[in-house]
Amino acid sequence: MNTEFLELIRQVSAEKRVPPETILRAIEDALLVTYRRNFGDLPQQDARVEIDRANGEIRVRAKKTVVPAVTDPRAEVSLGEAMRSDPRANLGRSVDVVVTPPDFGRIAAQTVRTGILQKIREHEREHLFSSFTNREGELVAAIVRRIVDGIVVLQVDDAMAVMPRAEQVTGETYRPGQRLRVYIVDVTRQPRIAGPVPARARGEIEEELRAAFSGPQVVVSRTHRNLIRRLFELEVPEVFSGAVEIKAVAREPGSRSKVAVHARQEGVDPVGSCVGMRGTRIQNVVTELRGEKVDVVEWSADPSRFVANALSPAKVLAVEIVDATKTATVQVPEQQLSLAIGREGQNARLAAKLTGWRIDIKAGSGQGNSSDDRPSRATADETAAAEVPT
Numbered sequence: 001m002n003t004e005f006l007e008l009i010r011q012v013s014a015e016k017r018v019p020p021e022t023i024l025r026a027i028e029d030a031l032l033v034t035y036r037r038n039f040g041d042l043p044q045q046d047a048r049v050e051i052d053r054a055n056g057e058i059r060v061r062a063k064k065t066v067v068p069a070v071t072d073p074r075a076e077v078s079l080g081e082a083m084r085s086d087p088r089a090n091l092g093r094s095v096d097v098v099v100t101p102p103d104f105g106r107i108a109a110q111t112v113r114t115g116i117l118q119k120i121r122e123h124e125r126e127h128l129f130s131s132f133t134n135r136e137g138e139l140v141a142a143i144v145r146r147i148v149d150g151i152v153v154l155q156v157d158d159a160m161a162v163m164p165r166a167e168q169v170t171g172e173t174y175r176p177g178q179r180l181r182v183y184i185v186d187v188t189r190q191p192r193i194a195g196p197v198p199a200r201a202r203g204e205i206e207e208e209l210r211a212a213f214s215g216p217q218v219v220v221s222r223t224h225r226n227l228i229r230r231l232f233e234l235e236v237p238e239v240f241s242g243a244v245e246i247k248a249v250a251r252e253p254g255s256r257s258k259v260a261v262h263a264r265q266e267g268v269d270p271v272g273s274c275v276g277m278r279g280t281r282i283q284n285v286v287t288e289l290r291g292e293k294v295d296v297v298e299w300s301a302d303p304s305r306f307v308a309n310a311l312s313p314a315k316v317l318a319v320e321i322v323d324a325t326k327t328a329t330v331q332v333p334e335q336q337l338s339l340a341i342g343r344e345g346q347n348a349r350l351a352a353k354l355t356g357w358r359i360d361i362k363a364g365s366g367q368g369n370s371s372d373d374r375p376s377r378a379t380a381d382e383t384a385a386a387e388v389p390t
Contacts, residue, residue: 004056005056005112006053006055006056009023009024012120016120016123016124017127018120018123018124022123023120024051024053026118026122027051027111027112028048028049028050028051029049030111030112030114030118031049031058031060031108031111031112032047032048032049032060033111034107034108034111035047035049035060035101035104038107039101039104046062046063047060047061047062047063047099048060048061048062049061058100058104058105058108059098059100060098060099060100060101060104061096061097061098061099062096062097062099063094063095063096063097064076064077064082064094064095064097065077065092065093065094066078066079066082066089066090066091066092066093066094066095067079067091067092068091077095077097079091081097082095082097085097085098125216126216128159128216128218129187129189129216131159132159132184132187132216132218133187135184135187136184136185136186136187137183137184137226138183138184138230139181139182139183139227139230139231139233139234140156140157140181140182140183140184140220141156141179141180141181142154142155142156142161142179142180142181142182142220143155143177143178143179144174144175144176144177144178144179144180145160145176145208146176146208146209147174147175147176148209150165151163151164151165151193152168152174153208153209153212154182154220155208156182156184156218156220159218160208160212160218161182161184161212161217161218161219161220162193162212162213162217162218162219162220163182163219163220163221163222164193164219166223167185167219167220167221167222167223167224168222168223169222169223169253169254169290169292170253170254171254172222172254172290180222180288181227181230181231181288182220182221182222182227183220183221183222183224183226183227183230184218184219184220184221185219185220185221185224186217186218186219187216187217187218187219188216188217188219189216190216190217191213191214191216191217192217192219193213193217193219222253223251223253223254225249225250225251225257226249228249228251228257228259228285228289228294229246229249229259231284231285231288231289232246232259232274232285235276235281235284235285236273236274236276236281238265238268238270238273238274239261239273239274242264243263243264243265243268243273244261244262244263244264244265244268244270244273244274245261245262245263245264245270246259246260246261247260247261247262247299248260248299248354248355248356249354250350250351250353250354251350252346252349252350253292254289254290254292255292255293255346256292256293256294256295256346256350257289257292257293257294257295257350258294258295258296258297258310258350258351258353258354259274259294259295259296259297260297260298260299260306260309260310260354260355261273261274261296261297261298261299262298262299270298270299271296271297271298274296275296282294282296295312295313295350297309297310297312297354303319303321303328303355303357304319304320304321304328305319306355307319307321307328307330307351307355307357307359308330310350310351310354310355311330311332311340311347311348311351311359311361313339314332314336314339314340314347315332315333315336316330316331316332316340317331317332317333317364318330318331318364319331321357325358326356326357326358327357327358327359327360328355328357328358328359328360329360329362330359330360330361330362331361331362331363331364332361332362332363332364333363333364334363334364337361337362337363340361341361348361
């Protein structure tokens with residue numbers, strides 16, 4: 001070992017952002033293990049390996065007892081030899097002497113390489129966990145690196161993240177190099193999502209897959225409902241500042257979402273703020289969601305009004321609330337019954353998720369809750385019940 005070795009340590013330290021002392025101590029620990037494994041007939045107690053920080057020289061040191069006549073070279077040293085290491089040595093005392101085996105340098109070379117790589121991986125994993133552990137719930141920009149067995153591997157900043165099938169939007173396609181925004185749902189010390197590292201994988205591919213599927217793991221999502229919330233915070237200044245609050249989000253990923261908003265500042269139009277002039281703000285959200293429809297409705301503390309708003313774009317004639325069963329019976333114009341229910345019940349289902357109420361929709365006529373508003377027998381059979389998920 002020499003100064004070139006120390007220069008290599010400094011280069012690796014700068015490139016991988018690992019302190020040089022951290023790498024050197026890891027190498028010393030690894031060399032001590034190598035020494036004990038390969039030189040079992042030499043002193044084992046209180047042995048240590050040190051790397052000279054000035055010239056890169058490796059030395060093995062061990063404690064030996066100073067004796068007049070050496071009978072056990074593994075544990076004893078003569079006074080003359082001891083004084084070469086410590087001029088203050090005396091008989092009967094322990095001294096620290098150099099016991100580096102003659103061919104230790106050859107064996108140490110491979111150990112040094114392994115020790116460097118191991119410490120770099122450990123440091124990178126710890127850095128990954130510490131830098132992402134407080135970022136759960138964030139919206140981040142990502143680049144798709146590759147797809148392995150249906151799992152999308154993405155680069156987020158300097159780290160690799162995974163998006164399992166359950167967090168992918170049905171109908172969305174992902175390809176290497178694609179840029180998209182994702183929501184961080186989980187950061188764990190040990191991998192939660194297992195993935196293969198092909199035996200033929202080498203170089204950059206191997207590093208990316210090992211980073212994604214071993215050690216701390218960052219799991220991201222395109223399906224999480226809070227992805228919608230974070231997109232509005234990004235696109236709508238009033239939401240970001242808190243002037244407009246997102247009270248609830250209901251989502252069927254890739255198809256349609258409903259967002260309930262409330263103005264916390266007088267004079268602010270919550271729906272208009274989110275839609276933007278000529279729909280520019282909402283269109284930016286829809287574009288990021290690859291065309292998923294987004295309805296923005298006004299939240300209300302009055303359940304009947306909130307339910308009516310949630311069924312937008314359908315017009316509501318009346319809402320009857322039953323608190324005991326958390327049920328809302330809604331009457332809409334007969335010609336808007338299909339619109340209120342939505343294709344395969346989607347509009348009613350999302351409204352129920354958004355409000356937290358079970359919603360029964362019936363066709364009626366006229367205005368209000370008069371007897372004339374009672375649905376006919378034919379239309380009563382078209383009632384759509386949207387269960388609130390538990």
